[in-house]
Amino acid sequence: MPGLRTMTLPSKCLNCDVELSIPIVCGGCHTLYPIPQTANYFDLLGLPQQFDLDGEKLSDTYRAIARNIHPDRFAGQATEMDLLATKLSAQVNEAWRVLKDPVRRAEYLLELANGPSAADCREVPGDLLARVMMLREDLEEARDQSDEQTLTSLRCSIQDERDHAFDNIAKRANDLSLANDTEKKAFRQLLNSIKYFDSLLADFASDPLSQGNPQQ
């Protein structure tokens, strides 16, 4: 019978002594292990704390854990087990949501490195604001004139700039734990710039039809 244990994550199942191949739950006897306060999303999914992750492996690990801790597994058992399974599932789902998306993953790594949050630091690199403003004007103008060619080339250049910012993030994200405050601040600025680019790109995608009226 699956039991309920409360302590830091062990390497072997305390119930059946089987080695825990995935964290939080024993694949053999389905004992659930509540997540220690200190565990982060990487610990939760049993992955190394780094930016470079194999997407396939991440998804496979997520599925293996989600499958074993989903409340359906514990249907009909004591309420505490059901509740624990629900809470663990919620945490694992959140870990997966954050880690599978490279930008969110980078944000999270900065948070783990005690870097400034988006609320702490709203700055963007150099002349980005002026550049975004200009791009937006060009966009409006091209749209007014239905100038497809300019629209396409504008979108490509914005995408290029976003890719460039993202490459910079990817290069630095693995070394955040060793970074100094200035470097962390620069990293935050890069992350903020991605938001501006994404909002511009979303603007491109919104032709009158897909703008629609979101129901409800």
Place this chain on the structure above:
Amino acid sequence: MAKASDTIIGIDLGTTNSLVACADEAGPRLLPGPDDGADFLLPSVVHIDPMSSQATVGAQARAQAIEKSTDTIYSVKRLMGRGFDELAIERERLPYKIVSFSKSEENRDVAAIEVGSNRFTPPEVSAMILRELKSRAEAQLGQRIDRAVITVPAQFDDAQRQATRDAGKIAGLEVVRIINEPTAAALAYGLDRGERSMIAVYDFGGGTFDISILRLGDGMFEVYATNGDTHLGGDDFDQKLIELFTSEIHEQFGVDISSAKIKQQLRTLAENTKQRLGEHDQAHVEIAIGEDDQYKRTVKRDEFEEMIKPLIERTIESCSRALKSAELNPSQIDQVVMVGGSTRVPLVRKLVGEVFQCKPYTAINPEHVVALGAAVQANILAGGRHDLLLLDVTPLSLGIETLGGAIGKLIPANVRIPCQATETFTTFQDGQTKVKISVLQGERELAKDCRSLGVFELQGIPPMPAGIPKIDVTFLIDQNGVLNVSAKEQRSGQVASVQIIPSHGLTQDEVLRMTNDAVTYAHEDMTAHHLIDVKTTTEFDLNKANKMLEKFGSLLNPQTQAQLIRAAADLREFAKESDDPVAINQQREKFNHMTIPLAELAVAASLQIDQEDAHKQTEVASDET
């Protein structure tokens, strides 16, 4: 009736039709109604007698819909979890009377239906449909059923899910899980398919539309995104035709359609026209107007398609949004599974095929598949199988109202459930012990444009100077897609209680009262049911006894034989006349007791026959050797 069982049934509680199914090792199967050749579909129509409040559910209620239009409730699903003020369109369209159930508290708005002098909330009416399905299942399975998985449109918000759960409770069912209709359909579709694939389930029913994108593989059914519209369905196609007829009738005869009866007649006419246009290029329409006049017309398919195209295009926009949320291109979708009665409309199939660049999959019965999937999930939860798992998402963003009427998002849409978010609140006054939080669902930026789920009042906060308490409030959306809120003060560790005032739902006390009311009604129903059961059993026993008498009666002495024949005739007469199930049962048992000697003789005689047969067979066998 038999004792409670471990069986959990799966229910598709639809806008137009409802179904019940169960699953075992052999797979899922639908449970039909009690009549000979009965359909699996139970029309979601309830007639409530205005005097006695007696309910009739299903085909019988639907057959009377024109005669008794103001007491006949259909499409009640459209009213679930909704307020009177939100139902302007439904109030205009539906022939029965929608009123306000309660406006006692500020910001609370719950709709109800008035029949005669009584008011019924939508969960109570849905409970009548559920109770019918429950007794269907009990009759088919020969056991008492008290647990169910019920499906809802994926786009149902928290209030609509809660209302569905309340309906189950009122019907005497523990709703062990609420699952999304397209997800249920995917489960039934993918049950026997091993290969990994990415599918879209396009679920267009009578009143709701959902599109869900799922990854199938390794026994897992993972929803990547869902989108849709809880107020768009085949009903709206009918409405387009009704509007056309109404305006032309007005033009030709100067008559305004106001009576509930004509409204209902037009609705039936529109439904039939829609169905005919699914198979033919045109449909002929005729309806009597007053004493002498007649409205006649031919509706061409092109014309009909022109009218409904904008509605279908709305579903296509939802498909694009779902693909975008899932971060997929149409070409990455291996299959589009068509679910719901409205996918029978040819133009729907055509436009869906265009957007996904493939021929939609229409080989499964679009009206059966959701109930079958619900039964599979019910079987999983009953412990019947462990090799399948659904991972669903929350359809709408969850947030709280912030200063200035904006919404502060806590959980975005299309996030895997269960999911949770924690937010810290504090007090504004010294010694304050309560904090009110207004919780919302929706994608819009302003609180007034989102759906209000209710006010959650945190109570029992230890009195401290203003701003000192730190109350962590956890918003947990569970595997049913239903919100659970808990709160804890950081410093004291004290758990604050959370009092919920639902905006458009029933309180726990109200549900309890309705459950008790329903049990009283159900008692009357039960007596009627019980009487039929007893009479059927008596009939069965009599037939059995008569057969034995015919075959083995000669083995009894003539006096006993005559006594038994007399007793059988008496019992038959008594069972026919009496309406007291207990008395009939007593007489039946007495009679069965009398037939014991005959039964023993019959057993002995048949054993002898068997032995003779065996003897003969041995002889044959020995001949061969």
